Amino acid sequence: xxxxxxxxxxxxxNGEFGHLVHYAWDEDADKARLKAESKYHEVLAAAxxxxxxxxxxxxxxxxxxxxxxxxxxxxxxPETPAPVEEEPAEETPAEDETNGEG
Numbered sequence: 513x514x515x516x517x518x519x520x521x522x523x524x525x526n527g528e529f530g531h532l533v534h535y536a537w538d539e540d541a542d543k544a545r546l547k548a549e550s551k552y553h554e555v556l557a558a559a560x561x562x563x564x565x566x567x568x569x570x571x572x573x574x575x576x577x578x579x580x581x582x583x584x585x586x587x588x589x590p591e592t593p594a595p596v597e598e599e600p601a602e603e604t605p606a607e608d609e610t611n612g613e614g
Contacts, residue, residue, distance in 0.1 A: 514541040516548030523565040
């Protein structure tokens with residue numbers, strides 16, 4: 513059996529990092545490599561259009577040998593809250609519109 517790993521690394525808008533670990537294996541070494549490359553490209557397809565500061569992937573062997581790697585860097589526009597609509601103030605009647613006589 514042959515196995516490969518794909519590690520996905522993301523940097524979020526707040527500057528913190530997260531990661532996901534994927535793996536692919538097969539009894540046939542060539543098929544295992546092709547499955548791993550497929551997963552690697554699947555991760556990068558999502559990374560290319562993600563809403564993170566950076567989104568990377570690395571494909572490596574069980575011996576830790578790096579085979580492929582790539583990183584996408586994005587400009588993330590911070591979310592601004594929607595403007596709060598103020599309720600109109602109640603109008604007070606003018607003196608000449610009151611029912612009083614003066």
